[in-house]
Amino acid sequence: MTDCLTEPDREPGGDATRSAENAAIERIRERGESVRDRQVERALSELELSERERDAVERLGDRLVERLLAVPEAQLERAASDGDDETLSAALELFSGSR
Template structure:
């Protein structure tokens, strides 16, 4: 029987890494989209705010399931599942 000698995975760190990656992608895509919209004409402050809020909501909804899965994995001490989730967001 082999024993895992690596320390347990910190689920809070895993969630922070996933959130950081999501925020980075959100910012990149928001800048790209706002730039494209600005090329087509002036955006009002309200329109810009709507696009920003949409991008934030999309990322939040997309990451909700991986966060919940990571918390569930932590409750069941499933380090392998946490490591797999992390590898998807590197």
């Protein structure tokens, strides 16, 4: 657990919690974008598509990531405003690995 999550003087929704929220959201977003990039590239390499079709596949990947991450990001924002460091810490752990 990081120090910013365990400071005793921290108020719910304070700077330390917002920092943890931002870090958790950033990690989730990076992971989603990494998966999207690999999978879109894989699909594009297996298909013979026009430039317009390639753009459509890339936009589809972007929309999927946006929609899939909207709920977890909103929940992390709520956890931060509630001072729920346990949820923020769990999110950081879940999305810190790389695959």
